[in-house]
Amino acid sequence: MKEAFEIARLIRKSLRGELSGQEEKILSDWRQASRDNEAAFQEMTSGSFYTDGTELWETFDFRVAYGRFLQRKFQQCRSRRLLFRVARVAAVVLPLTIAIVLYIGLGKESVPATNYAAAATILPGTSKAVLTTGDGNTIMLGQEYSDSTIIADGMRIDASTSGLTYAGISGNSALVYNKLEIPRGGEFCLTLSDGTKVWLNSATSIQYPVAFGTKERRVFVQGEAYFEVAKDAKKPFIVQFMSSAVTVLGTSFNVRAYPEEGHSLTTLAEGSVCITGGDNTISIKPGEQVEVDALSGDMVKREVEVRDFTSWKDGRFVFVRRPLEEIMRTLERWYDIRVVFKDEEAKRISLSGDLRRYDNFSRVVEMLGLTGDARFEIKGNDVYITTE
Template structure:
């Protein structure tokens, strides 16, 4: 099968999945309607794809598909040709492994309203008494347990008041005065939690699970600079005289006033900057990229070129609303997201299983067993669970 045929098949699968889930954009609805109104064969293909018996047959065929032997045949070619590989060239190799199930998995959704659940081997252990708490580290090194904080305000050594608001929000005095001496606080959010902070300039930051933000109690005159580890969603207060900069492990994001998401976890190969509104500039030692809304920049290393692509930002900020939403994402990407929230480790029996793709949405308040059982029902994989370790196996 030619590359263009593969890409077209995956595109159709995605359009059907998005329309079936009710999450299609207006453009996707139009594209799907146009495709369905085309040749009579399109309607016939659609009926076959959404037929439950055919979906089950696809799963059964995958169960007999020897993906590991296909990978062992292909892997040496990847190693010998890696220096001159381009993304389109890789498609044909990935398709040889995964094509029998990709279209089906694109349209069978992780719908939280589905009835019934698969039995997992054993339950994932999430020990409540071992969970960490949200910690605020003050300039003098004092650590404040926000979960146990009783008073409404905290006072820093320079007199700045920190308000402990309802709804998991800390707020610093919003003042126009600039600090002569910068003193820093650090807010650390543990596994399975989210927290929000309003900085002294009015900028609000939402921090995801296993993330931390280092920031000045009051900003200086010339710039506003913070340091992020993990994932944060920023709504930056506009101040043309003082650019706002976010430092990550691989680069710097600079803005005047805008909304964007940054994901910069140590176990990812890249930092991802996703722009919701406004304009930002992303820089590293190699590149400087100006982004527009809907752009996503991937920074793989401080000394490598930045990769840009168009995305739907909603999927990358859904965590701020207590959701996990995925649009044709790799299983490896999805399970890394879940591992950070539920504090579990993930292993794979076959490396090719990482390449399976899914579209769907689940709530982060659900038990992980519920989410895993839904994934199990969508394609030929199952999860073997031992304590806090999950192994992904071919069904």
């Protein structure tokens, strides 16, 4: 149990981004020692673990929690061999579960309470968007509106509750642009006339031709979007944002370009892309990212874990040692809330986490409260954060 408490301490520090170099090595060695250890680590760094952990501390019935863990895992497994493996993993997780819950719980009285009841009224975003056609008409789209077929700008547009698909062919040789805007608290999926798929995050807009020309396929983005570009060797696909542009033939990548953040991030999942900013041009390969300063055009290339920057389209929020100010900007757009930091120190708190995107805000703020030193005060849709 002594080792479990030490690992529990290191995992908690890892989630808060506070590990020293030596502690990182100890935790890494423990994870690599066996597949069971790695599975236990993944279990405990998931968003649901901390909610379960809070309940565990309050009831203090570890046998019930152990039974729930086994039951959940048994339901997911379909073979006898996997069932035995789950039992081994559970044997690793149980003492660490006890240790982490105790480790967090022992200091619980010193952590100010958060009004989770108020947070529970803040719901996650939904599928919604506003389409502006070439003639200036606006059409509301999303879960609140029924599926429909739109005839506009010489194109047939199929609109579902979750996406938009350009299915017809325009006979007009001139480029006619449509614009799709996703509000705060929204998301949407777009399939362009060439078959390219675009996932659009909250507070994002994209302007695009209803049918592409003969030389290139160019779209304009503000906000965050994930692209799966249809291959066409004769017509490069160009995404233009801020003072930068990404040029590809066929690939998958994420662009984050919110003007208020002062920089853009292009993260490559598959294929290859070329990023241009000012007088500079950089090519990247999968697993690499380029950051471009919006004012100077300065570019920085780095290796990253792609999932940390693309998981939003798959229903997760993954933060790895990110400042709380940055995390809350992302949550602010998705939950359509207003975040106010009462002191500068709270902005710099570094946190890590893997959160479910479609959880109510109460689940998210509960995990953030357990893994950091911040206090959350919620009044309506206003969230006040302090370290006091």
